[in-house]
Amino acid sequence: MPNTSLVQQPVDRAALASQIADASLLRGTFTLRSGRTSNYYLDKYRFSTKPEILRQLGPMFAQIIEQVSAEQGKVVRLAGAELGGIPLVTVASLETGLPSIFVRNAKKEYGTAKQVEGTVEEGDVVVFVEDVATTGGQALEAVEVLKSLGAKVPAIISVIDRQEGARENIEGAGVAFHALFTKRDLGVEDE
DSSP states (O other): OOOOSSOOOOOOHHHHHHHHHHHHEEEEEEEOTTSOEEEEEEOHHHHHTOHHHHHHHHHHHHHHHHHHHHHHSOOOEEEEETTTHHHHHHHHHHHHOOOEEEEOSSOOSSTTOOSEESOOOTTOEEEEEEEEESSSHHHHHHHHHHHHTTOEEEEEEEEEEOSSSHHHHHHHTTOEEEEEEETTTTTOOOO
């Protein structure tokens, strides 16, 4: 399944975690999407806009997608939410050759008035790609949108798990959760 047209060096997870932390880890006082306050913030745009990081994430996504295909049925599409998930699902799509779907936060009020861009067929097995998971709420909302269109979504892959309930909430909803890195991998200890 992985793109073999380019010679890909094995990913050095520790070095990549360090690159992601250097690019995205901010210290201070931040309000998270969940409403909780945190003394650190992982700014997804500061790592998801860097080709040297995206290039290394592709094979990591592909490996998990291949595993999900073997265990849950052949994955035929990948999905990501606007805005932060778009570069991530794109790199996963490029690496695997699977088409991608973009899920809007809300249905647009003009043009085609769609909430999902791309094609979804009844019964399609779709893996959802996420940037940073805190509680998993946004990812689960997007999964419900995909399911309402007839997709089966057996797994969510997040680049970073903040380890604040996402795994428990996502698995509690009957969806497998995979994280490429945890906050601890990036050098963040409990608050």
